[in-house]
Amino acid sequence: MPSRRRLPRTVELEVLGQTEDGFGFGLAVGxxxxxxxxxxxxxVSARVLGRRKGQVLAITETVQNAVDDRTEPFCAVFPRCGGCSNQQWEYREQLKFKERWVRRxxxxxxxxxxSFMPTQHGSTTHYRRRARLxxxxxxxxxxxxxxFRETFGSYVVDMNxxxxxxxxxxxxxxxxxxxxxxxSAPKKIPQVEVVAGDKARALVLRHLEPLTVSDFNLLSAFSNAYDVWVYGQSGGYETVTRHFPAGDPNAKLTYELANDGVSIEFGPTDFIQVNSEINHLLISAVLKELDLGPEDRVIDLFCGIGNFSLPAARTAKSVLGLEISSTSVEQARRNAERNDLSSATTFLASDLYRPINNELxxxxxxxxxxxxxxxxxxELGRFAHRAKRVxxxxxxxTTFADDAAVLDRIGFQLERVQVFDMFPHTNHVEIVGSFGRSERS
Ligand SMILES: C[S@@+](CC[C@H](N)C(=O)[O-])C[C@H]1O[C@@H](n2cnc3c(N)ncnc32)[C@H](O)[C@@H]1O
Structure with missing residues (x-):
């Protein structure tokens, strides 16, 4: 929790504008x-939580004059819970705000x-298939x-x-x-990750002390009662182990990309796009912008477990996927095999923030x-220099615009931009930018 020294418990103020996160700001007592x-x-009258980086942080308790864009939050723990940023704001205004941010x-x-294409959005609740709690x-x-942690703080919200x-x-x-x-030691369990595949769901329990026999009995009963795969994690990600249900401890979760005829397997801690509905839209947009033919070669940087590489490999001649995590690279290779795409794909572990020398x-x-x-x-400029499209x-x-400027300097033109609302009611913005060679290049 930030420092609260010499601050009032509550403050009344007029909201003058919005921060980049979409929070209100105003001035009071200097x-x-x-x-x-x-x-x-x-x-508004707001409860003061503390001071951070020269600003005082607060959350709204009562509103004296609601503006037209205000709407009723759908969750009882908003705004105290840090999981969402803006449930009090008409959803369409949140989308415009995200688009304005990208333009700025x-x-x-x-x-x-x-061309700035219309923002793509989907369900505004029940959209997250992964969370670290x-x-x-x-x-x-x-x-x-x-x-979730409390807004501007580290306490966990009381929620069911x-x-x-x-x-x-x-x-x-x-x-x-x-x-x-x-x-046996609830104080030694700092977090639990929950994740859902299309057919099964899993939880990963981080524990700082070894689990006891009675813990295993409780976890087994939980796994049975709620039909959830239970993993334990005693240290780094390499220690994640499936305990229940009995059976193949290496069994994977899956999601289907039916439009592309691709089925993806993933481990409980692998990166996946959090919003399945938006992921489908994202993949369609990416494939449309790549405009692939059977002679095209594709390089997919930061490819993860092959979420974009494998749909692209359905059309392209070849796809090279590069990614820092060797477990994701291995999973991407297994995903290529299970989709019969191994001959069209190569996945390599590489740190893309360092120079790499690859013939391809x-x-x-x-x-x-x-x-x-x-x-x-x-290394962006070096990677892009032989690219026909990006x-x-x-x-x-912010980093999208910085990188777009690098591409601009080496002869690319930003042809289309589209915002995807991957995390509704949060300040998270997902963008697809499509760059072609400019006439001057
Ligand atoms: C936003 S995720 C995208 C994953 C994938 N494209 C997908 O849609 O599932 C970013 C990926 O970049 C990888 N990554 C992070 N730093 C990296 C680096 N320095 N070099 C290569 N990959 C990196 C992460 O492991 C992660 O898989």
Whole structure:
């Protein structure tokens, strides 16, 4: 929790504008206040939580004059819960806000886009098929809370279900609380990851002390009762082990990309796109922008377990997928095998923030990249120099614009941009940018 020294318990202020996260801000007693759950033009009374980086952080308690864009939050723990940013705001306004953010970042580099396509969105609740939930022992109630961390803080929210999680995970929170509370060392369980495939769901319990026989009995009964695969994690990701149900401990979760005739297997801690519905839209958009023919070679940077590479390999001559995680690369290879695409695909483990020397980058290709928030890294120009087209999937408007500027300098033109609302009611923005060779290149 940030420092609360010499701050009032509550503050009343007029909301003057919005931060990049979509939180309201205003001025009171000489300080800038960032207020979650408040909209520009409103006067709100807010509970002060602390100070961070010269700003005072607060969450809305009452609103004196609701603006037209205000709507009723659908979750009882909003705005206290840090899982969502903006349930109080009409959804269509949130989408416009995300689009404006991308435009603002591009204009920071004086980049102009040929066409800004309509934002793609899907279900606004029950969309998350993966979440990392905090676990915290609460002395005064003698049980654990399991859930998202509180807004601007590290405490875990007192919740029993979460309407952002897909059905099947949403209602697992209450039973998880009861389970962990009964375990031998509930204070030594800091987090639990929950993840859903199309056919099965799993949880990964991080434990700082060895599990006892009675813990295993409880976990076995839980796995049976809720039809969930239970994994334990005693250290790093390499220690993740499936305990229940009995049977193949290496069995994988799966999701289907029916439009592309691809079936993807994944482990409980592998990266997957969190929103299945939006993932389908994303893949369609990427394939459309790559405009593949049977002679095309594709390089898929930051390819993970092959989410884009394998659909692309259904049409392209060959796909080279590069990715830092060797377990993801192995999984991508297994996914190629199970889809009969091994002869069209090569997956290699590489740190793409360092120079790599691969023969395949010396011929013409179409390039796809989907980097982490930190962006494509210093080698982007080198990777792109022989590319005929670049399709860039980004989860960060700022690094997307920075990288678009690099591509612009080496002769690419941003032809189309589209926002995908992967995480409704949060400040997360997913973008697909499509770059062709500009006339001057
Ligand atoms: C946003 S995910 C995209 C994964 C995949 N495209 C998908 O749709 O499932 C980013 C990926 O980049 C990988 N990554 C992170 N840093 C990297 C680096 N320095 N070099 C290569 N890959 C990296 C991560 O392991 C992760 O799989």
């Amino acid at each position: 300080s800038k206040y960032v207020v979650k759950g408040a909209l520009p033009g409103e006067v 970042e591009l204009s920071r580099h004086q980049l102009w886009c040929g 905090g676990v915290r022992w609460i002395d005064k109630v003698g049980e654990v809370y399991v859930g 279900r979460c309407p952002a999680l897909v059905t099947g995970l949403a209602e697992l929170i209450g039973p998880l609380r009861a389970l962990i509370t009964r375990m 980058t010396k011929t013409d290709y179409k390039m796809l990249l989907d980097p982490p928030r930190s962006g494509a890294g210093p 399709v860039y999937v980004s989860c960060n408007p």
